[in-house]
Amino acid sequence: MTDTALDDDIEIRSSEIKLHGPDAFEGMRKAGRLAAECLDMLTGHVAPGVPTEKLDDLVREYVLDNGAVSATIGYRGYRHATCISLNHVICHGIPGPKALKNGDILNIDVTVIVDGWHGDTSRMYYAGEPKVKARRLVDTTYEAMMAGINAVKPGATLRDIGRAIQTLAEGEGFSVVRDFCGHGLGRVFHDAPNVVHYAEYKDRFGNTHRAADTELRPGMLFTVEPMINDGKPEVKLLKDNWTAVSRDKSLSAQFEHSIGVTEDGVEIFTLSPKGLHKPPYA
Numbered sequence: 001m002t003d004t005a006l007d008d009d010i011e012i013r014s015s016e017i018k019l020h021g022p023d024a025f026e027g028m029r030k031a032g033r034l035a036a037e038c039l040d041m042l043t044g045h046v047a048p049g050v051p052t053e054k055l056d057d058l059v060r061e062y063v064l065d066n067g068a069v070s071a072t073i074g075y076r077g078y079r080h081a082t083c084i085s086l087n088h089v090i091c092h093g094i095p096g097p098k099a100l101k102n103g104d105i106l107n108i109d110v111t112v113i114v115d116g117w118h119g120d121t122s123r124m125y126y127a128g129e130p131k132v133k134a135r136r137l138v139d140t141t142y143e144a145m146m147a148g149i150n151a152v153k154p155g156a157t158l159r160d161i162g163r164a165i166q167t168l169a170e171g172e173g174f175s176v177v178r179d180f181c182g183h184g185l186g187r188v189f190h191d192a193p194n195v196v197h198y199a200e201y202k203d204r205f206g207n208t209h210r211a212a213d214t215e216l217r218p219g220m221l222f223t224v225e226p227m228i229n230d231g232k233p234e235v236k237l238l239k240d241n242w243t244a245v246s247r248d249k250s251l252s253a254q255f256e257h258s259i260g261v262t263e264d265g266v267e268i269f270t271l272s273p274k275g276l277h278k279p280p281y282a
Helices: 020-041 052-065 130-148 156-173
Strands: 082-086 087-090 105-114 115-128 179-185 192-196 200-202 208-210 221-224 226-229 236-238 244-245 252-254 255-262 266-269
Touching: 020 052, 020 115, 020 255, 052 082, 052 105, 052 255, 087 105, 087 226, 087 252, 105 130, 105 252, 115 130, 115 252, 115 255, 130 156, 130 221, 130 226, 130 252, 130 255, 130 266, 156 192, 208 244
Parallel strands: none
Antiparallel strands: 082 087, 082 105, 087 244, 105 115, 179 192, 179 221, 200 208, 221 255, 226 252, 236 244, 255 266
16 A cells, blocks of 8 residues: 655654564565465456456455455555555555456555565556557556666665656656655554655646655665556545545556565565566466
8 A cells, every 4th residue: 555755644654764684574575475475366356347346355355364464454444455446546446346347457455464564565457458558558667666676775765766767657658646655664554764756856836856865774674666647647536535546537557566675685575476477467
């Protein structure tokens, strides 16, 4: 689940960036693997005619059957084990009875708690056959996430992550959503630091906004989860106070991994055990 780039929740967030040791990395491996296995499990179920609430039920059951807890059920009053965001929904889409249609693209976001550690990941899926432009958006979003992750190493900065994502996405003619961001995690769901997915941009008033130049250090744990729009980056929040959509109703895509900064680079905790990294999934 994404964090907002604008608001901190003081009940769950510390202003201090935590540095974790080997035990934390082992805990994150277990939590990340289960979260990734949830998304692997869903690949055979996403299809036209399937209600998104059925996909949510499958995740809820899978998490419980594996002795874990869904981090999102009860979080700020949220009642589901997933966020499922279709087409122009940027993030935090709520599962429901509406059936998927042929050509839909959707992001499924899962966070599990295993022995107190949070595994947070999301992946794009196709219901049937999407249009060429939608496929290109999804491919670019995955590549942008991986470009950001590949920029992670001790001595690099959070701004380097955002620069890698922004350069790739905008180079392909897409825009980077600015209102939501990645976040620190571990035993806390949303923690410091904020991980924005741009290096800098100018708002409509001409003010320049820059990502933090915070240095990356071994032991930091956080998510990288860019949201990329086919149109403009502006966001509209619906009346349910969860669902965020592109203001111009353009398609949006997102991928997310939980990662840790190592002594010489980065470890991804939420890689697919089956190698199902992006659609189409065999």
